[in-house]
Amino acid sequence: MTQSMALPIPVPTAVGSLEAYIQTVNRFPVLTQEEEIRLARKFRDEGDLEAARQLVLSHLRVVVAIVRGYLGYGLPQADLIQEGNIGLMKAVKRFDPDRGVRLVSFAVHWIRAEIHEFILRNWRLVKVATTKAQRKLFFNLRSLKQDLGPMNRAEVQDVARRLGVKPAEVVEMETRLSGQDVALEASPDEPDEGVQPPIAYLTDGSEEPAALLEAREVEQLRHEGLQKALSTxxxxxxxxxxxxxxxxxxxxxxxxxxxxxxxxxxxxxxxxQKAMEKMRRVISATASA
Known part of the structure; x- marks a missing residue:
């Protein structure tokens, strides 16, 4: 073991800024292949948790690097790093040092898997990615598109064939990922060609007394259910x-x-997670009562 690895390594904590955390993990020394094999065998054969700890700490920078590729989904970077760290710990637990593969190559799969699951659980637009093929489509569509514009029919067919999904699923996912807001009112600079903007034909029935009463009752039930669930x-x-x-x-x-x-x-x-599951049961019971 090198002298740097022989010294105690502090565990990075949540105290301080995210930038400070990233700077800290980037200062952890990178293990040589011999050090990695020795520590992995100690953990596997002797259950040495300190060896596992050093394996994890020396690869935290890998998680940070992978997370940079997932910052476009609107989720907190700190949470993505946390999920990636969970994947890294799973990889260390399952790593076999006698297979001749470096831990970093083995861990990438587990890190990405945890990040993917987290994104799919939390990104509100992703409702279609329920199968393995659809998840592959979700995470690969951007890189497979030839440009930023909408795909033509041939491109849709090609992506569908390469990823093993239906062309309609490619079109739907592209719409979800690249959808833009629609202006309700026409711009003053646009010429009037007899085309009505959405504001001209969209009706709003929310001001009707019956609709207002129903909405108020539904909101009251939701509020009561939420407060009851929180009280448990x-x-x-x-x-x-x-x-x-x-x-x-x-x-x-x-x-x-x-x-x-x-x-x-x-x-x-x-x-x-446990609290959310408990609250769902309480709210469901309140709504059906």
Missing amino acids: LDERSRRIIEARWLREKDPATLHELAAELKVSAERVRQIE
Whole structure:
């Protein structure tokens, strides 16, 4: 082992800015192949957690590099890094040092898999990506498109064939990924050619008394169900749900809550998941009562 790896390596924490975290993980020394094999064997054969810790820390920079390719989906970079770190830990647990493959090559698959799952769970536009082929389409369509414009029929057929999906699914996914807002009113600079803008024919029935009453009743039921569901949670779970999902602006990240509650970000994610499942059951029971 080199002298740098013989020294204790501090674990990066959620305290401080994301930039500070990235700078910290980039300072961790890169393991040589011999060091990597020795540590991996110690973890596999002896259950040495310190060896596993050094393997993880030396590859955190890989997660940061991979996450940069997923910043266009509107999700917090810190959360993407956290999910990628979970994939890295899974890779370290399953890594076989005797196969002659470097850990970084083996870990890329697990890191990307966790990030993909996180994006699909949280990106509101992705409702079609429910099969393995459709997920492959979602994450590869941008790179397969020849330019930024809409695809023609031949390009749609080619992408569908290469990814094993239906042409209609390619068209739908492209629409979801590249959809733009439609102006309700015509621009003053546009010539009037007898084409009505959407504002001219879209009706709004929300002001009708019956519709207003129904909307108010539905909103009251939702509010009561939400408050009842929150009341069933313990204080820590309620704090996580309120900070992550009920803030109108700047929802908290897993790392921020981990620092506040003095637990790991993975523990925060586990508590959040269990709390959400419990709340869904309560809200469902309230709505059907």
